[in-house]
Amino acid sequence: MHNIISRGSGAIALAAGLVLAAGGSAAAHVTVDAPGAAQGKYTVATFKVPTESDTAATTALRVTVPNVKSVRTEPMPGWTSKVERNDKGEAVAVAWTADPGNPGVGPDQFQRFVLSLGPLPAQDTVDFPARQTYSDGRVVSWDQPSTDGAEPEYPAPTLTLSDTGGSDGGEHHVASTDTTEPESDKVSRWLGGAGLALGLFAAALGLGLVSRSRKP
Template sequence: MKNTLISRAVVTTVATGSAVLLAAGIASAHVSVVAPGATQGGYSVLTFRVPTESDTASTTKLTVALPDLKSARTEPMPGWTAVVEKDPTSLVAKSVTWTADPGVGIAPGQFQQFVLSAGPLPEQEEVEFKAVQTYSDGNVVNWDQEELADGSEPDKPAPTLTLAASTGDAHGAPAADNTAETSAASESSSSDNTARWLGGVGLVLGALGAALGLGALVRSKR
């Protein structure tokens, strides 16, 4: 009976692990965006993860629509050229396109990360970054579908980012971090002052001891 229970537990564990790995594999096949700590109205570094789903062609181009950002700066990538498209009137960033140099691309079974420093991000809980992925064989995949009515994920979902509530800092730096830094600086300054005061007292006591010792020596000679 004990062995039967152990066997069932092992089977259940393996089945659960396989389901998790399968789900992770499906999710990783999507173009996605991550930005830890991103806040509404703040600046952040956005990382777009792009896997190649084709078994015969490489990804050679990626275009991402931007929500009218005042600032959008790409990170240099060897073998890729990045161009930020801006509105000619307002100069806000509308999209960014990464294009692979000849002979370069994301091969089948591989993925690439495209980094963008951008902001201020919209004042909303979620923001979409619809993307267009182009393959070396001319195939184009649009990642622009929204969540289905029943709450399930579509076949080609738009990369979506969840934003934390605004901290009141235009650069998105958590207020708690600023408070911690100020407190640490204050404690450091206090420690320095205390050390200097104790050092001064030590010098005075040392000088006094030396004077008393010298006086004793003179008296003993007399």
């Protein structure tokens, strides 16, 4: 009887562990999403920043942008943003810092940082190296490029740009109307469903084993 219950509990623990491990790997990185982003055009880019630390909060973020003409930040209560420019007046980076009294993005939380920027460069992909600062002084640099399709430990947020065949001649204030769910959110929802299914299967297995052990 004890062995049967132990096997059932083990199945439940294994299923839960697999789901948690998969969920952690999917949500660990700083990512960027910009539906419809195209070469030579303006876009709205959303950076999703999770806090990985169990004890410290995210209190600052700096994102490098590809020397673009225009960058505008979305107002965020409790945060101060600053656009950094080179001697040509091009935007090269954006930094957000939590205001005094704002604890930042705590453990098990994430925050979205939104930019309107452009025109985007005439290339297939563009990286946005990011630097995430924690309240305990730890700094994580998300700046490693993918090599031969393999994802590095700290990948730089990357956008794939469509080829429009030309440059946008003027600045536009982009309002994102795309309702497509970001890929990272789809993965999270899929993992949640898989976790529920595995949990139910493991629970049924445990109950079945216990029930069978009670039969004469």
